[in-house]
Amino acid sequence: MTGTDIAIVGAGAAGLMAAIWAARTRPNARVTVLDGAERLGAKILVAGGGRCNVTHERVSPEDFNGGSRHAIRKVLLRFDVPETVRFFGDLGVTLKREPTGKLFPTTDRARTVLDALLAGARGAGVIFDYPRRVEAVDYSHGLFDLRGAWGSLTARRVILATGGRSVPKTGSDGHGYVLARSLGHTLTPRILPALVPLLLPAGHPLTGLSGVSSEVVLALTQDSGRALVTVSGPMLCTHFGISGPAVLDISRHWQPAALDAPSVQLIVNWLPGESFESVDRALAAHPGSALRWLEGRLVERLARTLCAAAEVNPSEPLSRLTRDQRRTLAAGLTHCVLPVEGTRGFQYAEVTAGGVPLTEVDLKTLESRCQPGLHLCGEILDVDGRIGGFNFQWAWSSGYVAGCAAAESLA
Ligand SMILES: Cc1cc2nc3c(=O)[nH]c(=O)nc-3n(C[C@H](O)[C@H](O)[C@H](O)COP(=O)(O)OP(=O)(O)OC[C@H]3O[C@@H](n4cnc5c(N)ncnc54)[C@H](O)[C@@H]3O)c2cc1C
Known part of the structure; x- marks a missing residue:
């Protein structure tokens, strides 16, 4: 059995960040960073279509769901966007x-981001050990014992950075939740795929x-017609249903809402x-005709499909439509119900909604309130x-908060 001061489980974005700041602190x-994957950073490499959308110029707690906004703000403020830009700049990533x-x-290459993080960690003295899937973590007499098919490692502090369940083939298969629970944590009642494409019935016109x-x-x-959430942006039609930024964003809200009240509806206004x-x-x-009016507003294939759904001849002068036909078309263009049947699941979800509640960690250190010496990020x-x-x-x-705090607590 070998030992380390801080063992970080998971070498994704959060784990790499925690490792760098623990070693710098x-x-x-x-x-020591342990990861079950054969290759590190799979999710960073696929992010943003291979370009890695590292952050946003303006980040506020309102951009997040899950734990309370107040709690999220506390963590975000500790390492904000300007700090992030400076951090990556120092690593050579503009x-x-x-x-x-x-x-x-x-560079428009996610590889630049991953390589810089790995070099930054190695430069700070971080040890990488992989593939090392951690199957179990126990704690006794001030030490953690991390075990897997590869053997075991003792550690004075552990940082769980195992991600959620989205895209399990990248290594984030939800086993981190098992580890967290074994150390006394609970999980939110629902753990759902989020930022995920939505399914329409086979043969739906879209x-x-x-x-x-x-x-x-x-x-x-x-039911009442009241909008719970509204999102605007691009929507992409696919062979299985709908995707694109607006759909991914609203998917986060669709699934829990549909589970609570199957009568919720997803409605698209094609003409913002x-x-x-x-x-x-x-x-x-x-x-002129419906097609003429829609020219420049919608691509022709979509315009024709929406006319067909309203049983309107797209080339017929609009003046010849009955009032009902015209109103059906107007409704199909601005208030079109999408009969969503489900999501594409964790395999295609960019993130996981739910997880270890923020109430179970100290927000200043992200140390577990259930197991001293354990941090989560x-x-x-x-x-x-x-x-x-x-x-x-x-x-x-x-990752910054957990890494710094775990290292500081070693004193
Ligand atoms: C296709 C796609 C595109 C995305 N694009 C963007 C984007 O452009 N911008 C953005 O902000 N977000 C994006 N995201 C979301 C973002 O990638 C994640 O939110 C982020 O990577 C989460 O980081 P993490 O370190 O917490 O978890 P992960 O990146 O999931 O890393 C967890 C790591 O832990 C390891 N692990 C898990 N369990 C164990 C275990 N038991 N033992 C050892 N190791 C273990 C895994 O192998 C993995 O390496 C995207 C996600 C996907 C799937």
């Missing part, structure tokens, strides 16, 4: 801002428009800024951000 301490406010490496993307407003509404009334008025006043905690670099920002901020 206490240069003489032994900091970031550029895109018009959406998202920050990417100027599944025939694979590859068509459109700016939309999506609303999740209750327009309402049923404004479109109905405009259609009534237009001299990253996606294993009950925090998930919207699309745009927010999830990585949570990993950087929480």
Whole structure:
């Protein structure tokens, strides 16, 4: 059995950040990172379509779900966006801002980010040991004992940075939750895939428009018609249903809402800024056909599909439509119900909603309130951000807090 001062389980974004800051905080301490994966950083490499959306120019607690906003703010403030930009700059990764406010490496390569983190960690003296899947962690007499098929390791402090359950083939298969529970933690009642594409029934007209993307407003509404959540942005039609930033963001809210009340509806307005009334008025006043009116507003394939769904001939002059036909078309364009059947699941989810409640950690140190000497950071905690670099920002901020605190506590 070998020993270390700080064992970090998981070499994803949060674990690498924790490792760097633990080693920088206490240069003489032994900091060992264990990861079950054959190759490190799989999720960083696939992030942002291979470009890695490192953070966002403006990050606030309102960009997150899960734990309380107050709790999330406390952690984010400890390592904010300017600190993140400086940190990566010091590692040799310059970031550029895109018009959406998202920050990417100027190289447009996620590999740049991963290599810099690994070099930063190795430069600070961090030891990497992988593949080493940690099957169990016990604590007795002031020491942790981490075990797996590879043997065991004792540690004075442990940082759990095992991520959630999204894209399990990257190594984040949810076993971290088992470890956390074995050390006294509970989990939120629901652990669900988030930022995940949504499924429509086979043969739904939108599944025939694979590859068509459109700016939309999506609303999740209750029986009463009240919108629970509204999201605007691009929506992509696919062979299985819908995806794209607006869909991924609203997926976080759709699933729990649908579990609580199966009658919730996902409604798309294909014409952001327009309402049923404004479109109905405009259609009534237009001299040409529906296709002419929709030209420049929607791509033709989508326009034709929506006309077909409203049983309107797209080339017929609008003046020839009955009032009911025109109103059906206006409704289909601004208030189109999407009969979502489910999500594509954890295999395709960018993050996990739920996890270890933030109430079970000390927010100043991210040390467990259940097991002294244990710290948690990253996606294993009950925090998930919207699309745009927010999830990585949570990993950087929480990894920083856990890494520094674990090292400081060694004194
Ligand atoms: C396709 C995709 C694209 C994304 N794009 C972005 C983006 O552009 N911007 C953004 O902000 N977020 C993005 N995200 C989300 C972001 O990647 C995650 O929120 C973030 O990586 C979480 O970091 P983490 O370190 O907490 O967990 P993870 O990155 O999941 O890392 C956990 C690590 O722990 C290891 N591990 C798990 N269990 C064990 C065990 N028992 N023993 C040993 N090791 C273990 C795993 O192998 C893994 O390496 C994306 C996610 C996906 C899936």
